[in-house]
Amino acid sequence: MVETIRATSEEMVAEAITSAYGQDRAVEVAGRGSKLPFGRPVRADMRLETTGLAGITLYEPAELVMSARAGTPLEEIEAALAANGQMLAFEPRDLAGLLGTTEGSQTIGGVVATNLAGPRRCVAGAVRDHVLGIRAVNGRGEVFKTGGRVVKNVTGYDLCKLLTGSFGTLAVFTEVTFKVLPAPETEETVVLHGIDAETAVRLMGQALGSAADISGAAWMPAALSEGGDCAFLRIEGFGPSVKARRHYLMETIIGSAIEATVIDAEEGRALWRNIRDVRVFCGRWGQAAWKLAVRPSDAPALLQRLSEQTDGEAFIDGGGAFLWLSLPCPGDAPAGLVRSLLPEGGHATLVAAPESERAAQAVFQPLPAPLAALEARVKASFDPKTILNPGRMT
């Protein structure tokens, strides 16, 4: 076990990083550890935990804003929001089941650091679209702030965007401020049965581009869903609106040629939680789980190529914007093969795999050289000695 510091204040974080900076020691940054196995293995001399840096510091429901210390448990935040009929609209995923960590053990800092948004991503944006302000300690041990607590703010560079999804490689967050939104009053999910991926993606695209205003669009093959090949389209909002939009969806977009059923809010919530957390691939120890991002209309052909050239299983989320792929490990379909099947502009992330696999392969899509060089300079502007989570994103 490496030395672990459990910071209980921002000053402690700053002190720890300042001394690591002075001594050229590499620091692994951790919250409660739920997503530590995501990314490449980090070789560090010490670990800095933010769990002692907890608590909601500001919540103004009428202003749609909350601030919390980085180590605040996500459950605490979601409970406080639920008590006011609000939510994190980006629908944070809990990937513990994929990663082999403990379910329900995320911190808000980790959620922001990994920018992992759920099925509502395609309409509500990712975590990065909801972060308003961050206080953090950079790799030089300096406490800095960026953004603020108001939604409309263009004062200075938007470093919140850079920091969100930076996997602890630019700075250690001490406090984050984010936008919250009203939770939908109710929801319904329309299930389309016996539908192939190509038709599903076309219909989901039409629904997303119409007054049906759906907020979830997934497709599962028969191998992964009890009801055969199925598409799921979620409609959320105010009661009368949900009903009207469901009618519109069924009559104008889907038509009578496809068998459709409707599930209610409660059953729907469980269904979407499963999709959000990629439950169908949970417990497949030793397998690799990939998240592929493409233009939605490219998803069906990619699915076809994957089924022809790998032993994997995959389902579609975000109306086709994302494919989740499960592959036997090791070695059956290394990163090179998966990435060679991607359409132009697509990218692939190895979200879950045994450590040896994550050490041997590029977890994140490699960047073209000029972009990689620029990113390295940006990284150095925060962490000149590369002491924060070294190797995690490379």
Added chain:
Amino acid sequence: MRMPTPDPLALGRYQQLIGGLRAIVPGEGVIVDERELAAYESDGLTAYRQLPMVVVLPDTTEQVAAILRLCRDLSVKVVPRGGGTSLSGGALPVADGIVLAMSRFNRVLDVDYQNRTARVQPGVTNLGITRAVEGRGFYYAPDPSSQIACTIGGNVAENSGGVHCLKYGMTTNNVLGVVLVTIDGEILHLGGGALDAPGYDLLGLIVGSEGLLGVVTEVTVRILPKPETARAVLVGFPTNAAAADAVATIIGSGIIPAGMEMMDRPAIHAAEDFIGAGYPRDAEALLIIELDGPEVEVDHLIERVVAIVEQRQASSIKVSTSEEQRLAFWAGRKAAFPAVGRISPDYYCMDGTIPRARLPEVLDGISAFSRKYDLKVANVFHAGDGNLHPLILYDANQPGQLEAAEAFGADILKMCVKVGGVLTGEHGVGVEKRDLMNDQFDEVDLDQQRRVKDAFDPSGLFNPGKMFPLLSSCAEQGRMHISGGALRFPNIPRF
């Protein structure tokens, strides 16, 4: 406006610069004639003017790359320019630099309805995007009131907002990708068709970077289906506090209106005198609340909003029953700036954001400043997100009034920061607020931003003198002044 001292070496390379640019952009694309250069000497912040060494109008990304390499080699500064509507002096030229005008990049390249995206060149106007897709029932959501003149490239640089960004987000939430050319002439694709690009979110950084990091030569935006219907409610209140309370209650009850605008008594009267929109003259504050979406949803929410404002001391309530009436409700709000311009020789527009709960107290503070400086003020603001646009009325011909207006404005922005808000909600820092940055950020914060700038542009050639305070503490503080007839873009409605 104090700008960094021009670099004599760069000025001395004038002939080399012109020759190099002509070799890259043949024909009429290199402007050197002083009368023609004058068209570029300022932007929407007309108080400041400066002729650049030269204006260049490239046609292709490759030309932009070659121009930037040339400028890097000659140490010549570069000010990118879109529609020139910036209200913070973002496109103000520098004496020892070129203006890189993107007006020839004016094509919509590709609309992908299945994936709901449009790929456009940066010189396309904001409204031009909506025009290109509205035939199929789509639109581009962020709607700055300058939308007929401002370009998407400028919107990206300023992270512009509009009346509808309460529900649909700012530019940053609606842009999926850009092509960026760096000072080294490297052409980078940031984001694009697939969501959540790998690596650091450089796209998110570029949006709102005020032309200080690179030149955007292509933008991919998200397009949305046009809402089936929209209706507005016009509500008068006896006090500002009652109006602010209504705003909080509406949002707190789970309703996110498409837009929620507020005007105070002086603004109501100015608008009413100007166009007679039917606003209640006896009200201290007015709210325009717009709901959009499917018809049943809009009807349902209008009922709920009306019930809420009835309980919040509304003194008058009108609900639009036709598209004409909805537009009539907006007409006074849209005319607020010119209306104020009519009752005062000069006015000065601010753009701070505050936490909404502090609104009554901030309005009281503004009134107190108004008495202190003996200058009138009219307030219009995006109430839903706390973005204030106080308009300070003054007469530049009266000795001392201009200085008083400036001090008044600075006091307002400092108060915004003090109550937990920020210096600028949508107009950008530019030259205008650059020297107030120290009020919101400490040196460590600013140094982190400066190092990010260095990672892109180590020689500081892009848009110098903008966003960061000039090191000298005696730097003159810049302001936006609109003087009688000098207002540019007089036909554009102002929000």
